[in-house]
Amino acid sequence: MTTEHIILDASDIDRMLTRMTHEILEIHKGAEGVALVGIQTRGVIMAQRLQKKVSDVEGVDIPVGILDITLYRDDWTRVAKHPVLQATEIPFSIDGMQVILVDDVLFTGRTTRAAMDALIDFGRPDRIELAVLIDRGHRELPIQANFVGKAIATRRSETVNVMFVEKDGADQVVLQLMSEA
Incomplete structure (x- = not known):
């Protein structure tokens, strides 16, 4: 049996992204050199x-790139025999740029580590930062986000699902708890 709670709605997500945008611009003193x-x-x-x-x-x-980290994961051979690869498109040079990796949820830090490894194959940015909508804790690697929409204390048995209208038909963050029947 699964228990679900909507913890953020569309307006919450929009406010967080607006705040994160202003934090990025403040720290970088504008948008120049940021990707x-x-x-x-x-x-x-x-x-x-x-x-x-x-x-x-x-x-x-500002430039936006797309990164698939599937083959950079340290567990990809355990996840699937035939991993599904998605697009990677970074149509600009990252050399000397302030690159902000963007992900929906920061959990163990392994996805971020894989993303940094993948990104370095495209060049040498001056700096790599991390922006996440949700930081749920439970790090296995020494990684932290520079820009966080919301930190949520979770149990390992819970799942945090970020949904965006473009992919899922609605903007919301759902906390799921798998309970034993």
């Missing part, structure tokens, strides 16, 4: 939304 790289799948949607918000505030379009 966003979304981690497939929902990190890409989040990166595109952050790009739009930066454009609304600064009047400039």
Whole structure:
């Protein structure tokens, strides 16, 4: 039996992305030299939304890339015999850029580690930062986000699902608890 609780709705998510946008612009003193790289799948949607918000505030379009980390995962051979690869598109040089990796949920840190490994294959950014909508704790690696929408204390038995209208038909964050029947 699964228990679900909606912990964030569309307006919550939008407010968090707006705040994160302003934090990014404040720390970087604008948008010059900043690029966003979304981690497939929902990190890409989040990166595109952050790009739009930066454009609304600064009047400039910062570059956005798409990164698939499947083959960089340290557990891909255990996850699937035939991994499904998605697009990786970074149509700009990351050399010397301030690259912000974007993902929906930060959990163990392993996805972020894989993303950094994958990103370095494209060049040498001056700095790599991390923006996540949800930080749920339970790190297995020494990784932390620079920009966080919301930190949520979770149990390992719980699942945090971020949903975006572009992929899932609604904007919300759902906390699921698997309980024994």
